[in-house]
Amino acid sequence: MTDLHPVRRALLSVSDKTGLVELGEALAKRGVELLSTGGTAKALRDAGLEVKDVAEVTGFPEMMDGRVKTLHPMVHGGLLALRDDAAHSAAMEQHGIGAIDLLVVNLYPFEATVAKGAGYDECIENIDIGGPAMIRAAAKNHRYVNVVVDVEDYGALLEQLDANDGATTTAFRQKLALTAYARTAAYDAAVSTWLAGALEDTAPRRRAFAGTLAQTLRYGENPHQKAAFYRDRSDRPGVASAVQHQGKELSYNNINDTDAAFELVSEFLPKDGPACAIIKHANPCGVARGKTLIDAYTRAFDCDRTSAFGGIVALNLKLDEQTAEEIVKIFTEVVIAPGADDAAKAVFARKKNLRLLTTDGLANPAEAGTMLRQVSGGFLVQDKDNGRLSLDDLKVVTKRAPSDEEMADMLFAWRVAKHVKSNAIVYAKDGATVGVGAGQMSRVDSTRIAARKAQDMAEAVGLPEVPTKGSVVASDAFFPFPDGLLTAAEAGATAVIQPGGSMRDDEVIAAADEAGLAMVFTGMRHFRH
Template identity: 75%
Template structure:
């Protein structure tokens, strides 16, 4: 392939005008002839630049409200012609087709149109046709043509031309072609995904997913795994949209754990200050409190050992007093909607602590897709945005929960939703006091959570563990009475669980015999 290809003619057609005038002026400084369309042409002329309309090249006016303007052999011949193929050169000469050396296109803002809640018809009108066709043509012919689809690459192209006296190297053209195909792929993914939702197609024949690189990562879950972090364009408040105020670069595991923590704290709402501490994607302490500092202290007391080196999420503006408490031990990441200056000043002395602010909390009720890879395929499902219908709660025992027990049961249920199954969560007075996660047996999760509470009682010098007088949540039904009885032995007085086991009657009878109150939700929250 030819290495250096001088850029003599450029076709520019962009929706995003950021940096356009300066970029086009620099191209003109290299003697590049500028061809343009519609609004781009008007913008360049208004800046005093000499521009040739694409209609002069094609011999046809732009028509059908701009739907047809670049879909023409004079354009695509100029992009696709092989300059080292005699037959192509003869065809170009015979039909007066001039080569196009540079294509600069960014597409109609389809994703932004959807994001602002536009109508179906408006979204359809913002599906670009000519742009993707030109991008694909130029990218295919990267042997001779340079393509730029993002304003952020303007400077890189100008640097390339400066190094090569107005030419672009083959390596640069290949790099830009890959970026361009990624852009059209992401665009088509956005269109097909939107249309599937718009027409109610729950399982479309083909699913496409796309992301934009946010940052390269040093490695993945382990040092031998390469990794990168991509945003999906939804702008859901969280780690993907957060501002990092300090601390070293986030790792793969930091991002995963921070997301888990922030989604849980959002599920707790904003009625009271709340804090979540996560370790290895599972909450090890969750609490509400009179203040954020109080909520943190109560969450920390659930499992002080696991909290070391953990991730902390808060549902309100981080203040200096809370930051002081948090800074007493090593913490990897703190994420909150906002942080005041006093909090930032406290953390400034903790160089390894990452502080993230998001500007808001994600909506736990918002719909969305979740997916994971399996060998040979993808599992795709709705995000678990299911919320408990209080009117559907069913008291199944002789004793109903007290008001205080019910408040703790509902809190425990929300926490259990975010714990890896099999999940067991003990709660007392609005704070977790024992969490059992990810065990193969539900009774084992029950025992582990109780044991953690016993360990913390010894650390805190308490006469008995805080599971005494607590309530317990199970993310799925108790298949046997043994798990429930283990919780009763730990001191739980009330239980919330989905119900639906073949042995529900046996479990209910055991609860009645133990004096427990129990409610069924009719909903489960497996989290694998």
């Protein structure tokens, strides 16, 4: 069996016409006969190319608004026939079936139709049937047939034809088949996911997810782990859709941490003023609001200057020169912001390894979405944590009600705690974190660590007293005992925001009253594992 098989006859039927005419011209120059359908045939003819309609081949016109046109033995026989099988060859000769050596198909734009918010019926009409059937047939018969589903592969196809005198290699056809099956799998996943949403079925019997390769990574969390980064078709601003202006390629850990930083800073809308989040190992080491962007950055940096070294900086406003000059004073891995002016880019250009990403917008923290996590033998699926609170959602449970300033700081600390690994404790004062305790097995330990971080801050910044004095504290889940709350009171916190719901809430409230604390319950927790 020869490895090379020539391309003499091609069927082109595409929704995305990008590069179509150029491909058709290149194939025609190589003597390839062109078959086509509908709008694709028209586009090729308008370019002066000779094209045969599939309807001429099948003997049937396109019908039912184009729903039926390629589902025919004259097409599928040409794609599926084994060229070196005598019985197949006899059947082709008997029924006048011509071999199809190349199939170029990209599918009806179902994902784009859903993304634009189309109605149910319009989405249904954009489910491709003939396309996936042909793709799967051609991919199955890749011993002989080339199947191209991505515009990005047009150039590689023509290079193959040039290198092999109008033929392609088995290895090339195998790679095309792999891409083809992945495409139809992703397409079916998109349809089934949409239909589950339309039916409000939160746990369908079977669930499929898909992505498109964004980049191969040098390694994963550690050098001995292979890794790659895939994008889904979401248009949510973030690390996956960001433009990288400079710096070396993002690593696995860079991407994970940058996502955490940007999702956190997106909690603070530009209309409410500048905000900055600094992330290390997916946990915030400093978050602040400020009068200016440089003020927000400086206040976030002061929370934990040691941990900020080599961290990820996320901003909620366009990066300016003054803030950029402050950021480059220490080593920073990545800066991500909705934009950056030319002067800021010029500052960063002096630091060739610093990555600058811009997103052209913030992520909507209230937007619905799905989160996926793999476990041994399966995966967990849940809604994105888009829980938000306002003043009206808070229930004062202590004798002393919080002041307006305490209430504002509690809401700020609560937004930050949502993005801290549980058990999470966040001390905040005047719109900035002053101590963060993350990921401990005991909530008391998180409270103590956060308080110790505040002591370190006082020493590093030269403050006259520990900044937890007069601060508020947020806990991502309830205090099961009074000990954690009393530890926060000993650190100087004056007000507490927590979900409530413990069997010992009464004990915790009594301890808060005795310590003179104000405390509010949210009725909502923010576990983050």
